[in-house]
Amino acid sequence: MKVALKLAYLGDNYYGFQKQPDRVTVDSQVRRALAQIGVIHGDFCYAGRTDRGVSALGQVIDFWIDEDKIDLTRPRCVNGRLPRDIWTWAWSIAPVGFSARWNALWREYQYLLWHPGLDRDLMEEAADMLLGEHDFRNFSSAKVGTVKRVEKLEIRERDGLFIFDIRADGFLWNMVRKIVGATEKVGSGQKDMRWFKDLLRPELNHGAPTAPAEGLILMEVGYDGLDWQVDQYSRARAGRMLAGTVQKRMAGAMVALELERAMEVCRPDES
Numbered sequence: 001m002k003v004a005l006k007l008a009y010l011g012d013n014y015y016g017f018q019k020q021p022d023r024v025t026v027d028s029q030v031r032r033a034l035a036q037i038g039v040i041h042g043d044f045c046y047a048g049r050t051d052r053g054v055s056a057l058g059q060v061i062d063f064w065i066d067e068d069k070i071d072l073t074r075p076r077c078v079n080g081r082l083p084r085d086i087w088t089w090a091w092s093i094a095p096v097g098f099s100a101r102w103n104a105l106w107r108e109y110q111y112l113l114w115h116p117g118l119d120r121d122l123m124e125e126a127a128d129m130l131l132g133e134h135d136f137r138n139f140s141s142a143k144v145g146t147v148k149r150v151e152k153l154e155i156r157e158r159d160g161l162f163i164f165d166i167r168a169d170g171f172l173w174n175m176v177r178k179i180v181g182a183t184e185k186v187g188s189g190q191k192d193m194r195w196f197k198d199l200l201r202p203e204l205n206h207g208a209p210t211a212p213a214e215g216l217i218l219m220e221v222g223y224d225g226l227d228w229q230v231d232q233y234s235r236a237r238a239g240r241m242l243a244g245t246v247q248k249r250m251a252g253a254m255v256a257l258e259l260e261r262a263m264e265v266c267r268p269d270e271s
Contacts, residue, residue: 037072110219137202
């Protein structure tokens with residue numbers, strides 16, 4: 001029988017999701033955990049690659065197991081073999097023929113951009129141009145299969161933090177990060193709307209800037225035919241781990257912010 005798991009992870013410590021020789025990746029850690037508890041037969045399929053530094057809430061994998069070992073694939077069993085910054089929190093029996101990659105109807109990403117002072121109205125005007133079906137060649141390094149349909153592109157702001165929610169029927173390599181990078185240029189006034197509009201003209205061969213990987217999260221992947229069972233214990237355990245991570249990282253960010261403010265005060269002409 002086939003089982004599907006929802007995976008979440010913080011991407012900082014891994015060279016992306018996909019298996020790489022002599023590199024620690026999310027794939028390598030998950031594969032080792034499943035092998036240690038004796039449930040995996042061969043390989044597993046996953047919903048999508050994520051690059052180094054990219055995190056996930058709703059990555060999906062599927063794999064074959066023996067029916068009598070179904071209980072060993074519950075999230076709390078798998079999590080006991082995983083590093084704390086990788087965890088699974090929901091599972092489902094998958095129909096025969098299911099593929100986490102090929103049966104995905106849509107994928108949704110979120111990008112967190114810290115840039116106080118951007119013009120949100122201009123950014124939303126630019127983002128609206130990307131809704132629907134377009135050739136996104138200039139928003140990726142890909143040269144083929146570049147026509148995608150963006151179903152949702154919303155921008156929210158929270159005290160200088162801009163939150164992009166983007167859903168599409170498929171994504172090209174770096175597509176989300178380039179959408180954010182280009183939109184940021186418009187919001188900061190460095191580029192005008194004509195420049196942004198020309199990015200949708202693949203014959204012009206323009207390149208969009210790429211936002212850093214660390215702000216990107218694979219939020220959810222849509223499927224038909226899966227009945228997700230959420231493991232509340234695993235969610236609570238992950239929540240406790242993340243609370244500690246937030247506290248530590250916020251302290252580090254505040255230190256950097258205070259140093260930035262001090263450098264702004266001590267300008268060279270005032271020394």
